[in-house]
Amino acid sequence: xxxxxxxxxxxxxxxxxxxxxxxxxxxxxxxxxxxxxxxxxxxxxxxxxxxxxxxxxxxxxxxxxxxxxxxxxxxxxxxxxxxxxxxxxxxxxxxxxxxxxxxxxxxxxxxxxxxxxxxxxxxxxxxxxxxxxxxxxxxxxxxxxxxxxxxxxxxxxxxxxxxxxxxxxxxxxxxxxxxxxxxxxx
Ligand code: SF4
Ligand code: SF4
Numbered sequence: 127x128x129x130x131x132x133x134x135x136x137x138x139x140x141x142x143x144x145x146x147x148x149x150x151x152x153x154x155x156x157x158x159x160x161x162x163x164x165x166x167x168x169x170x171x172x173x174x175x176x177x178x179x180x181x182x183x184x185x186x187x188x189x190x191x192x193x194x195x196x197x198x199x200x201x202x203x204x205x206x207x208x209x210x211x212x213x214x215x216x217x218x219x220x221x222x223x224x225x226x227x228x229x230x231x232x233x234x235x236x237x238x239x240x241x242x243x244x245x246x247x248x249x250x251x252x253x254x255x256x257x258x259x260x261x262x263x264x265x266x267x268x269x270x271x272x273x274x275x276x277x278x279x280x281x282x283x284x285x286x287x288x289x290x291x292x293x294x295x296x297x298x299x300x301x302x303x304x305x306x307x308x309x310x311x312x
Contacts, residue, residue, distance in 0.1 A: 147205050147222075153184040154223035155202060158247035158275075159231065160309075163194040168247070168284055168309065169277040184224065203230040203244070212265075221262065227253025228262055234273065238301040239294055241271065248276035263289055271295075273302070284309045 156175050160168040171183035174193065178185035187193050203209065204221055208230070213221065223229035229247040236243055244266055246254075253259040254274060263272055271290030278285055286306045288295045 147207065149205065150222070151178075151184055152222050152224040154229045154247070154249045155200060155231075156187070156197075157183040158229050158249060159200075161194065161196055163196050168275070169282075203232070209266075220258065223249055226262055227259040230266070233270075236298050236301055239297040241294060241298070243271045243273045243288070243290075245273045245275070248274070251277070251279050 153175055156172040157170075158168060160166060161172065164172060164174070166172050171177070172187075174188045175183055176185045176188040177183060187197070202223055204223060209221060210218060220226060227249045229249055231245045231247060233242050234245050235241070246263065246266075248254050248259070254263050254276065263274060266272055267289035271288055271294050274287050274289055276285050277283070284306060286302055286309075288298060288302060
């Protein structure tokens with residue numbers, strides 16, 4: 127039997143862009159991600175979102191199809207079908223980032239420990255503290271460490287934490303702290 131994290135990495139590698147999923151009404155990445163080209167910081171709703179309600183960051187992209195290349199090229203791990211082999215078909219739809227509250231964004235290499243980690247963002251405040259977000263992060267964290275970003279609701283600062291192997295967390299703590307400081311300075 128292969129190592130679970132290796133099989134997850136293989137699944138990420140091989141299922142990229144083969145998914146037939148659609149973003150639909152999800153705009154989680156237009157909220158959670160920083161987009162350099164637009165001067166948009168993480169957790170600022172993109173000013174180009176034509177929101178369906180005053181308080182939401184979902185609706186439609188007001189500059190589509192002329193949105194930046196960064197947006198055109200981006201697809202989250204759910205859209206890539208990276209988790210399709212891990213969950214029953216009837217669960218997969220509920221894992222769309224706006225529905226489950228967690229946006230799994232990419233696989234990233236940490237230099238300090240020479241490890242690959244999954245990066246994810248809390249779409250709603252506290253969405254990784256309760257289910258289904260918590261179970262999803264825990265399940266994936268058992269396979270590959272998960273770097274979890276959220277916004278502190280009082281200070282509005284970005285916070286990052288690592289879910290998974292405690293040894294890895296210790297060995298990466300300095301690099302993660304630096305990353306968090308840099309993100310908040312931008
Ligand atoms: S978070 Fe994923 S599913 Fe949602 S809009 Fe972005 S790419 Fe599409
Ligand atoms: S430009 Fe459009 S696709 Fe890109 S972040 Fe803004 S709303 Fe989303």
